[in-house]
Amino acid sequence: MTRSPFTNPYVLILPGFLLSAFIILWPLFQLGNISLSEVNRFGQIRGFAGFENYLAVFNDPDFYGALWRTLIWTFGIVIGSIGTALPIAIVLHEDFYGRGLARVIIMLPWAVSLTMTAIVWRWALSGESGMLNSALMGLGLIDTNIQWLAQSSTAFPMQILIGILVTVPFTVTIFLGGLSSIPDDLYEAARLEGANPFQLFARITLPLIRPFLNIAIVLNTIYVFNSFPIIWATTQGGPANSTDILVTYLYKLGFRFGKLGEASALSIMMFALLLFFTLIYVVLAMRGEKE
Amino acid sequence: MSAKWRRTFWSWAFLMPFVVLVLFPFTVMFVTAIKPATEVLNPTWWPSQIQWRNFVTMWEATNFGPALWNSVYVSVVSTGLAISVSIPAAYALSRYQFTGKGFFRQFLIVSQMLSPMVLVIGLFKLVVWLGILDNVNSVVFVYAAFNIAFTVWMLQSYFSTIPKDLEEAAWMEGASPFKALVKVFLPLAIPAVTVTAIFSFINAWNEFVIALTMLRRQESYTLPIQIFSLVAGRYTIEWHHVMAAALVATIPVAIIFAWLQRYLVRGLAIGAVK
Numbered sequence: 001m002t003r004s005p006f007t008n009p010y011v012l013i014l015p016g017f018l019l020s021a022f023i024i025l026w027p028l029f030q031l032g033n034i035s036l037s038e039v040n041r042f043g044q045i046r047g048f049a050g051f052e053n054y055l056a057v058f059n060d061p062d063f064y065g066a067l068w069r070t071l072i073w074t075f076g077i078v079i080g081s082i083g084t085a086l087p088i089a090i091v092l093h094e095d096f097y098g099r100g101l102a103r104v105i106i107m108l109p110w111a112v113s114l115t116m117t118a119i120v121w122r123w124a125l126s127g128e129s130g131m132l133n134s135a136l137m138g139l140g141l142i143d144t145n146i147q148w149l150a151q152s153s154t155a156f157p158m159q160i161l162i163g164i165l166v167t168v169p170f171t172v173t174i175f176l177g178g179l180s181s182i183p184d185d186l187y188e189a190a191r192l193e194g195a196n197p198f199q200l201f202a203r204i205t206l207p208l209i210r211p212f213l214n215i216a217i218v219l220n221t222i223y224v225f226n227s228f229p230i231i232w233a234t235t236q237g238g239p240a241n242s243t244d245i246l247v248t249y250l251y252k253l254g255f256r257f258g259k260l261g262e263a264s265a266l267s268i269m270m271f272a273l274l275l276f277f278t279l280i281y282v283v284l285a286m287r288g289e290k291e
Numbered sequence: 292m293s294a295k296w297r298r299t300f301w302s303w304a305f306l307m308p309f310v311v312l313v314l315f316p317f318t319v320m321f322v323t324a325i326k327p328a329t330e331v332l333n334p335t336w337w338p339s340q341i342q343w344r345n346f347v348t349m350w351e352a353t354n355f356g357p358a359l360w361n362s363v364y365v366s367v368v369s370t371g372l373a374i375s376v377s378i379p380a381a382y383a384l385s386r387y388q389f390t391g392k393g394f395f396r397q398f399l400i401v402s403q404m405l406s407p408m409v410l411v412i413g414l415f416k417l418v419v420w421l422g423i424l425d426n427v428n429s430v431v432f433v434y435a436a437f438n439i440a441f442t443v444w445m446l447q448s449y450f451s452t453i454p455k456d457l458e459e460a461a462w463m464e465g466a467s468p469f470k471a472l473v474k475v476f477l478p479l480a481i482p483a484v485t486v487t488a489i490f491s492f493i494n495a496w497n498e499f500v501i502a503l504t505m506l507r508r509q510e511s512y513t514l515p516i517q518i519f520s521l522v523a524g525r526y527t528i529e530w531h532h533v534m535a536a537a538l539v540a541t542i543p544v545a546i547i548f549a550w551l552q553r554y555l556v557r558g559l560a561i562g563a564v565k
Contacts, residue, residue, distance in 0.1 A: 012383035030413040117316060
């Protein structure tokens with residue numbers, strides 16, 4: 001058989017590899033460069049600055065607020081969505097009438113752009129005209145309108161709830177994959193031995209979907225940590241930066257205040273953190289493959 | 292039989308709170324979109340009269356047409372670009388053993404994790420350097436590149452399920468590897484390519500932060516940016532128009548996605564196992 005370029009795997013993967021490597025490495029190199037330089041607000045480099053930009057980030061009090069909220073945001077949504085998705089997935093795994101419809105409805109938030117979801121919620125949460133206030137009043141749960149997005153004490157929890165709502169579909173999907181990998185005869189055997197439903201869950205379901213649980217935690221942590229549209233389209237981090245998380249703080253630093261040096265330094269630090277999460281994922285995924 | 296009915300009752304009863312929460316924003320969108328302009332600010336659940344005309348007036352008022360065209364252009368071209376470089380790469384991964392295969396797969400995983408968000412300032416510089424700021428082609432290029440990891444992953448998992456025998460038979464008959472690829476393999480791979488392309492399309496359709504950064508003039512806005520611009524930093528917001536626009540931009544894609552999501556589950560699952 002003659003060798004043709006179409007049988008050479010390196011030729012086949014080259015275009016895809018080059019394009020995706022370029023789009024990551026070139027910007028990364030630029031970020032590294034800017035973060036160590038003195039730059040003006042148009043991104044022109046004026047000279048070497050060492051770690052000054054990094055120090056400036058650490059000296060900004062807003063940074064610590066955003067960092068703290070990023071932790072609450074990420075853990076709140078990851079724990080909330082896993083806690084919600086696991087029982088939903090278990091119910092959806094059972095056979096019942098209308099299951100197909102139920103699955104479609106529960107997957108819906110995944111299909112809608114986060115921007116649109118956030119804009120609709122911003123409208124639904126508005127104080128005088130919002131449908132949420134009107135619904136809650138109709139149910140008799142509140143008797144005065146709440147200005148949900150006007151202060152961070154209600155805005156931020158609401159944003160986390162929206163985050164949970166849109167993260168559940170993906171998480172349910174992972175769990176459904178995990179549940180369908182458990183053979184049915186395990187449950188039958190355990191039932192014959194007289195195990196109750198709680199024991200079935202604790203002794204069979206939970207240990208066997210453990211790898212899927214790990215993957216869901218790591219992937220969701222990465223996605224939620226990076227999630228920008230929900231906060232940006234509801235409050236833009238306001239009022240007075242009180243709902244900023246790192247990504248919105250980064251965006252403001254770079255594109256509103258024109259502090260490109262500091263924004264780049266922050267990007268590099270976030271990049272390192274993400275790389276760390278990703279390595280955890282790779283290790284977990286490889287361990288799963290070996291098993 | 293009655294056991295299944297009982298299970299049906301309890302399952303739906305259990306899922307109901309979440310179902311209500313999911314459908315709530317869609318209801319809000321729909322009810323607001325059909326309200327007459329004078330009633331929009333009253334938070335009632337049904338308008339005194341249904342104003343279908345909102346969908347017509349919305350088109351002009353929100354500059355919907357050009358933004359729709361930009362979204363279609365960006366999503367189609369970036370998907371085409373991503374798919375055309377991903378098919379050969381996925382084919383290589385599913386058919387050949389070679390040194391560096393493991394590295395390439397790890398690279399794909401890592402690049403899938405690194406969202407454009409942390410690179411956004413570097414990407415902005417890149418787009419300025421290429422001279423395509425404010426040009427829809429800037430986001431085409433970025434979307435395509437960031438989608439490659441996902442499309443290669445999905446395609447490879449489906450390609451692995453297509454038996455190798457058929458191409459080998461074609462080689463025996465004297466077909467060149469290229470001819471075997473185009474005439475025998477690709478026709479079998481069309482369903483997989485279509486499904487993957489649709490997901491890539493939806494990703495591009497819904498993307499926000501890159502478009503927000505790169506597209507600064509209204510002529511280049513895609514739908515999410517256009518609709519966002521109608522509510523961001525404005526004192527008077529025409530909510531019935533905004534909701535009508537959001538509904539029209541969302542529903543077609545949501546239906547396609549809901550219909551195809553089981554393929555997404557299968558593709559990702561096979562890809563993770565193989």
